[in-house]
Amino acid sequence: MAKKPIGPVRRAFAPWEDPNAIPFIEFRNVTKRFGDFVAVDNLSLSIYEREFHALLGGSGCGKTTMMRMLAGFETPTEGQILLDGQDLAGIPPYKRPVNMMFQSYALFPHMTVEANIAFGLKQDGMPASEIKSRVDEMLRLVKLEPFAKRKPHQLSGGQRQRVALARSLAKRPKVLLLDEPLAALDKKLREETQLELMTLQEDLRMTFLIVTHDQEEAMTVADRISVMDHGHIRQVATPGEIYETPNSRFVAEFIGDINLFSGQISEVNENDARLFCTVLGQHIDIQGAGKVTAGSNAAFAIRPEKVRISLDKPEPSNANVIPGEVWDIAYMGDVSIYHIKIAETETVRAVVANTTRLVERPITWDDKIWLSWDRDAGVILTK
Amino acid sequence: MEQRKISWFNITSLVLGFSFLYLPIVILVIYSFNASRLVTVWGGFSTKWYVSLLNNEQMLDAAWVTLRIGFTSATLATILGTLAAMVLARQGRFFGRTLFSGMIYAPLVMPEVILGLSLLLLFVAMDQARGFWTIMIAHTTFAMCYVAVVVQSRLAGFDKSLExxxxxxxxxxxxxxxxxxxxQILPGVAAGWMLAFTLSLxxxxxxxxxxxxGATTLPMKIYSxxxxxxxxxxxxxxxILVGIxxxxxxxxSLITKRQQLQRERDERMAFAANQH
Structure with a gap:
């Protein structure tokens, strides 16, 4: 079978950096209360046209409520939601130009795949011939042509997911809302579908808003991620920025793995700073620390793959160097995670790529080793 | 699956239980084919009572009235009961919800005599000529609660995200x-209708x-x-009633069983198709 061309290279897309760009979806100081429970707390967010935006957070963080308010199933207690310049207040769900793909897929069990996809088009009073061609196009798009006459219960989980996707795309909505769309799929299918979703969004030039609790999923598909917690947005940034420069301990620990060293800022020199870490009993030098004040409490955060380990003490350079002892090794195949004991109560994780075959470990249990990292490899967190 | 042995205790309780429930009905059925005019003496097999029934104008009249009341009151009760169930299951918490749901359930436990008497007083107070329509309204009133309960349980197990x-x-x-x-709730609505119909019957x-x-129902006729x-x-x-x-x-139950088998077969096929 001939391989399909993979399409043009994705172009950089960053309207949020343009101060003149007009947001496509805008949450303005939105609050949603259910009785005493505050699901969304005075939250503002701008999403741009053709952006793939992810709302990421644990359960009960308010991400689903945000999406349901945009779809019209919940009404904000306070604040405004604008779509393409139009205030959505008072517009019922069946008149909003957004469509949602439900976590449970919510396929109509008494209708065939075809009828499910045609349902939204019929509501618009589209002529039958046009509906037919649009449904065929959608079936082709999600590769379900042979299943048009089946009922949902005659399909596998992955096929149902694609019917739900086709149905929500059929009306060509201004915004597609995806509520945990891949949660019910197994890992391999999920990864494939993530790539399909990205390609689809690129091809259809639509704005996608996805709600997920899976950080890897958000990192893979989204242009920008909003990390949510207890009804607040902790950080809105590209996956790269969220990972490399988290703005708080919460975001740093929520996304990926991280080593944290608590301490006090002892010296500030323009953009560089020095942090005294009480557990280590030594200083850590940070280049590009941002706005910090001497004497304040802070934490130094560094990702495990940016920590190097060596048997010999590295030459004195501008790197930070700490002695330690190998406490445990987790072999993952492509990488090994070394747990290094640096104090009675503290370990540091270092990820080492297994670039050679594992015949003899150069560094093994109980070895006395040296940890080191560049001065610009980590960040200072004050929150 | 392991074939479990049925103990004597189980067999005895089964026989006793079913005899208790069905012996009277079995005797009734057998004696309907009795050639003798005396109910307690067996005089040989005959279907003459069925023939004479066909010529009993009064009995047929009563049956016709009963069926008409059953149909109309069951249909009305189904519409009203389904609406009530929708409100209870979908409207969330509204002012007076507890009172409303309590009042829906009350006629289920209210003695029939009280219900009948209160309806009679109402119709008298309204100076309403009593007959076919008053029975029908009365049946709708109490059957509607049963429909509401049945439909509400169906709605409770229904994925709201479909709507x-x-x-x-x-x-x-x-x-x-x-x-x-x-x-989606049609099976519940149909069951509610059937229930309302039998209750009225x-x-x-x-x-x-x-x-x-001028309005004598079959049970009233039989009783008199x-x-x-x-x-x-x-x-x-x-x-004949038992037969119907x-x-x-x-x-x-056969229809339900067949649908379920069909569904299971379909799901197995979908699963098998997914393996490739």
Whole structure:
């Protein structure tokens, strides 16, 4: 079978950096209360046209409520939601130009795949011939042509997911809302579908808003991620920025793995700073620390793959160097995670790529080793 | 699956239980084919009571009235009961919800005599001529609660996101009800209708209170006849009623069973297709 061309290279897309760009979806100081429970707390967010935006957070963080308010199933207690310049207040769900793909897929069990996809088009009073061609196009798009006459219960989980996707795309909505769309799929299918979703969004030039609790999923598909917690947005940034420069301990620990060293800022020199870490009993030098004040409490955060380990003490350079002892090794195949004991109560994780075959470990249990990292490899967190 | 041995204890309790339930009905059916006029003496097999029933104008009249009341009151009760169930299951917490749901359930436990008497007082106060329509309204009143309960339990096990999906795709609420909700709760609605129909069919107490001249239902007719002495004709009527109910129940369960088997087969096929 001939391989399909993979399409043009994705172009950089960053309207949020343009101060003149007009947001496509805008949450303005939105609050949603259910009785005493505050699901969304005075939250503002701008999403741009053709952006793939992810709302990421644990359960009960308010991400689903945000999406349901945009779809019209919940009404904000306070604040405004604008779509393409139009205030959505008072517009019922069946008149909003957004469509949602439900976590449970919510396929109509008494209708065939075809009828499910045609349902939204019929509501618009589209002529039958046009509906037919649009449904065929959608079936082709999600590769379900042979299943048009089946009922949902005659399909596998992955096929149902694609019917739900086709149905929500059929009306060509201004915004597609995806509520945990891949949660019910197994890992391999999920990864494939993530790539399909990205390609689809690129091809259809639509704005996608996805709600997920899976950080890897958000990192893979989204242009920008909003990390949510207890009804607040902790950080809105590209996956790269969220990972490399988290703005708080919460975001740093929520996304990926991280080593944290608590301490006090002892010296500030323009953009560089020095942090005294009480557990280590030594200083850590940070280049590009941002706005910090001497004497304040802070934490130094560094990702495990940016920590190097060596048997010999590295030459004195501008790197930070700490002695330690190998406490445990987790072999993952492509990488090994070394747990290094640096104090009675503290370990540091270092990820080492297994670039050679594992015949003899150069560094093994109980070895006395040296940890080191560049001065610009980590960040200072004050929150 | 392991084949479990049935103990003597189980067999005995089964036989005792079923005898207790069905022996009277079995005797009734057998004696409806009795050639003798005396109910307690077996005089050989005969279907003459069924033939004489066909010529009994009064009995047929009563049956016709009963069926008409059953149909109209069951249909009305189904509409009203389904609406009540929708409000209880979908409207969330509204002011007076607890009171409303309590009042829906109350007639289920209210003694029939009280219900009948209160309806009679109401109809008298309204200066309403009693007859077919008053019985029908009375039956609708109490059957509606049963329908509400049955439909509400069906709605409770129903994925609300189906309705949301329909609205999300541009379908207004009323249309959503008819295109998405109703097809899903149809088994519950049908069961509610059947229940309302049977309740109306065998009600004696409330019908006696609310009836007037010219509207005699079958249970009332049977009861008044029995006071003059049980005839094999009555046995024949009852046998026909038992027959209708039995056929109805068996058909309903066979249909459900077949649908379930079909569904399981489909799901296995979908699973197998997914393996490739």
């Amino acid at each position: 949301e999906a329909a609205m999300d795709l541009g379908c207004p609420p009323v249309k959503t009800f008819f295109h998405v909700t109703l097809p 065998d009600d004696l107490v409330i019908a006696s209170f609310t009836t007037g001249p 006849q029995v006071r003059l002495g049980v005839t094999p004709e009555i046995n024949a009527v009852c046998t 109910v039995t056929v109805g129940v068996i058909t309903a």
